Amino acid sequence: MSxxxxxxxxxxxxxxxDRLTVSDGHINVTGRRPTxxxxxxxxxxxxxxxxxLTGAKVSPTEVISAWKEHxxxxxPAGNRFFAPLAGIAPGEVAALDLSMPGGLKLSTGVLVLYxxxxxxxxxxxxxxxxxxxxxxxxxxxxxxxxxxxxxxMRASDPLYxxxxxxxxHRQEDAxxxxxxxxxxxxxxxxxxxxxxxxxxxxKRQWSRAKNIWHNSGVRxxxxxxxxxxxxxxxxxxxxxx
Amino acid sequence: xxxxTSQLQVRVPATGVSVIEIAGEVTRESDGAxxxxxxxxxxxxxxxxxxxxxxxxxxxxxxxxxVTLLVRAQRSHQSVLAYGLSEHYRxxxxxxxxxxxxxxxxxxxxxxxxxx
Numbered sequence: 001m002s003x004x005x006x007x008x009x010x011x012x013x014x015x016x017x018d019r020l021t022v023s024d025g026h027i028n029v030t031g032r033r034p035t036x037x038x039x040x041x042x043x044x045x046x047x048x049x050x051x052x053l054t055g056a057k058v059s060p061t062e063v064i065s066a067w068k069e070h071x072x073x074x075x076p077a078g079n080r081f082f083a084p085l086a087g088i089a090p091g092e093v094a095a096l097d098l099s100m101p102g103g104l105k106l107s108t109g110v111l112v113l114y115x116x117x118x119x120x121x122x123x124x125x126x127x128x129x130x131x132x133x134x135x136x137x138x139x140x141x142x143x144x145x146x147x148x149x150x151x152x153m154r155a156s157d158p159l160y161x162x163x164x165x166x167x168x169h170r171q172e173d174a175x176x177x178x179x180x181x182x183x184x185x186x187x188x189x190x191x192x193x194x195x196x197x198x199x200x201x202x203k204r205q206w207s208r209a210k211n212i213w214h215n216s217g218v219r220x221x222x223x224x225x226x227x228x229x230x231x232x233x234x235x236x237x238x239x240x241x
Numbered sequence: 242x243x244x245x246t247s248q249l250q251v252r253v254p255a256t257g258v259s260v261i262e263i264a265g266e267v268t269r270e271s272d273g274a275x276x277x278x279x280x281x282x283x284x285x286x287x288x289x290x291x292x293x294x295x296x297x298x299x300x301x302x303x304x305x306x307x308v309t310l311l312v313r314a315q316r317s318h319q320s321v322l323a324y325g326l327s328e329h330y331r332x333x334x335x336x337x338x339x340x341x342x343x344x345x346x347x348x349x350x351x352x353x354x355x356x357x
Contacts (some may be wrong), residue, residue: 007298008297008298009298009329010329011301012300013332013333013334013336014334015336016335016336017336033338034336034338035338036308036338036339037308037312038308038311038312038338038339038341038342039338044312046305076332113301113337114300114301115338116300119300119301119302120301123337133301133305135301135302135305137269137302139269150302150305152289152305152308152309173274200309200312200318201312201315203316219344
């Protein structure tokens with residue numbers, strides 16, 4: 001019996017989900033809706049970071065397998081990716097702590113939208129810096145296996161759009177260049193990381209300005225500021241269980 | 242493999258309406274074919290209809306291409322409709338929330354009726 005053609009990719013996609021849930025109580029994830037690039041406020045960008053894995057005898061499948069398994073290890077210091085127990089698999093949700101200017105730790109998360117042997121895609125929730133997704137893929141080009149991270153995004157709200165304009169894009173570029181360099185190093189490859197940025201839409205979507213209500217940066221800042229008060233109140237809270 | 246890299250068929254079933262036949266596989270390799278098809282379809286069109294009844298396979302890079310096509314259409318003040326999506330691809334449109342901005346119909350007739 002043959003498999004229906006439309007089902008070939010069925011196992012690679014997450015099931016439809018209205019709101020995300022993360023088990024460890026991380027703020028800014030549970031209850032948030034996943035967002036596509038169309039749900040953001042700012043200009044729409046497609047950024048592609050790519051490196052040829054010169055010198056490494058690895059197939060795209062081996063690259064993606066290693067990338068999934070060691071994903072957080074390739075990130076710049078100060079940023080944390082709390083991998084789901086099931087790993088990077090369709091429908092899993094991971095919490096993130098991102099290092100921001102001024103010592104702010106921004107708590108957010110991602111949904112694994114899609115994952116197969118040669119690529120995987122993370123989708124952001126409401127309140128993330130940007131609405132959109134990041135696709136990590138590997139392929140052979142001119143006989144050389146390449147690794148690529150491609151971001152399709154709009155800044156989620158006016159505050160983030162301002163932040164992206166004044167250093168945010170540069171910080172994001174540095175993040176993915178570092179990640180690809182570390183991946184290449186792990187695989188024993190050499191090769192320069194190139195970045196290509198395309199502005200897909202210069203218009204800002206003012207109807208989405210109200211996304212600022214979910215801004216994870218603001219909420220993370222308020223959460224950090226409230227930490228001493230929560231610590232003081234802890235002895236007075238009723239014991240659970 | 243039947244990657245969508247060759248020229249896609251574009252039809253004009255009614256004045257101001259262009260249908261792009263999306264057949265085969267939609268992956269990162271499909272960028273050129275989709276862009277070319279949109280450019281042909283966009284000439285004089287107020288509505289772009291995407292026909293998915295011959296779609297075999299689509300990964301997340303493919304859905305990204307649909308987003309960029311949608312944005313191009315929005316910039317040109319064109320509305321985008323779709324028909325022929327299997328249940329599986331309807332779920333993907335729901336998951337990616339593209340169903341909020343692309344009007345989905347069962348058949349071409351239903352899509353054309355919605356335009357009228």
